[in-house]
């Protein structure tokens with residue numbers, strides 16, 4: 001066999017080499033879990049595990065959508081605000097007497113529309129994703145503030161609260177939804193044209209266009225999906241707290257971006273892995289959970305989390321560069 | 328050649344400007360199936376711009392493109408592909424972050440009930456590259472990690488695989504080694520024998536004479552001459568490229 005080949009051996013070896021960020025992250029996660037289990041007997045219990053997954057769910061949803069956006073070479077700064085705005089719209093509609101289901105659907109629709117607008121501005125007017133989504137982030141936050149008059153809306157029906165606090169067997173709706181979305185996103189990323197083109201757009205959008213692919217349409221749908229995830233995150237946030245706060249979700253976009261990059265995504269576009277994003281989100285939640293458990297004050301938690309994210313990104317980036325130069 | 332009355336591809340009076348730069352100033356051209364047409368000309372003569380309008384990547388400001396008897400004001404990449412035109416671009420247009428086989432099938436992925444059929448794409452890519460004698464050890468490697476010549480070979484393989492009727496190659500061997508260049512030239516000859524139309528842009532005059540049936544000389548956005556290769560010498564062509572006149576002064 002002198003020529004060719006995609007032998008199974010090659011496929012596996014290349015996949016492992018390319019999974020370095022995820023492998024590194026998993027190693028960190030395992031070390032953290034061992035360390036925390038030793039220092040607190042409460043840590044390694046199902047109750048705490050469920051707790052971590054529950055805390056993780058909103059970030060995970062935002063990060064899943066963000067994985068596709070970053071894969072396509074873009075960025076979506078508006079997801080936190082969209083989550084907030086969608087929750088507020090649901091709350092306002094329900095307070096005006098609308099039944100839960102249509103109110104929730106309209107809230108989600110408002111989020112998706114924002115995503116479509118993001119995508120259309122980026123595709124057709126060729127605006128930079130950073131600036132475009134920075135603007136829509138401000139606008140959607142403004143809408144949430146206007147609709148609420150700056151004060152939280154609270155007190156919803158039981159059937160709405162179920163989305164945040166109900167139970168489904170051993171887990172709850174936030175965990176169920178976020179895990180289900182993770183599985184769907186992983187399948188989409190690796191098995192469908194849509195996932196492949198998300199990555200290809202980030203790699204070389206012009207090459208894809210020259211191959212006859214409707215790049216503008218795909219790009220719009222990527223931002224729409226990101227905002228769909230954000231709007232569903234908004235549903236969970238609002239239902240869980242039984243309150244729609246005008247500033248809910250502020251800054252969450254940063255956590256989502258950090259998770260995607262930690263999970264192996266590159267802001268240059270062309271890479272991104274759902275499994276990596278999932279492990280990264282989970283790791284960040286374990287970290288927060290552990291810091292709380294060790295009774296580290298909140299202000300320090302923020303500091304420590306930031307430093308750890310930075311270190312991880314430096315290591316991943318260094319490895320990326322070495323890989324590029326050595327081959 | 329010659330048996331075919333109607334050219335497969337014809338462009339008339341194509342104009343295209345980028346800002347104040349007039350890249351094409353009314354270029355006209357015909358290409359037939361079963362023949363190799365070489366386009367030559369200095370850097371910036373408008374060769375790549377011309378073929379990009381043929382592949383639908385650029386929209387001309389005016390003029391028309393006739394493919395297989397159908398007249399268009401401009402093409403889109405999809406329309407060109409559907410009409411059987413496939414192109415190797417000067418900048419290759421590969422996705423550097425994706426694997427060899429993913430690039431070969433870019434925009435033409437195999438699917439099975441909507442799901443990507445990776446197995447089939449891997450297998451066919453291996454067969455294709457083997458048949459074309461292109462040696463790359465690992466088809467799982469991302470294209471960005473390959474050499475310039477290997478990347479060029481992949482772009483050529485992709486165009487061949489998408490087949491169609493007309494294959495356009497913009498300086499396909501510029502980065503290739505001797506062995507790969509010879510293989511690609513043989514490939515181009517075979518394509519014409521099999522009835523494909525081939526348009527090749529090249530700065531290598533020896534290659535042009537070895538491969539082509541006709542030569543199109545471009546200069547400053549216009550087609551200066553369209554001649555049978557047999558009727559001219561390489562000195563004629565060089566003179567036309569450089570100074571705009573042939574040695575004996577005859578330009579059709």
Ligand SMILES: Nc1ncnc2c1ncn2[C@@H]1O[C@H](COP(=O)(O)OP(=O)(O)OP(=O)(O)O)[C@@H](O)[C@H]1O
Pocket residue numbers: 345348349350368369370371372373374375376377417
């Ligand atoms: N996208 C673009 N934007 C602006 N100017 C362009 C663009 N593409 C081409 N041009 C200009 O059009 C002219 C023709 O360029 P073109 O690429 O067609 O030349 P060429 O004959 O292919 O040259 P070469 O042999 O160097 O490849 C040049 O002056 C070039 O600067």
Ligand SMILES: [Mg+2]
Pocket residue numbers: 374375376417497
């Ligand atoms: Mg050129």
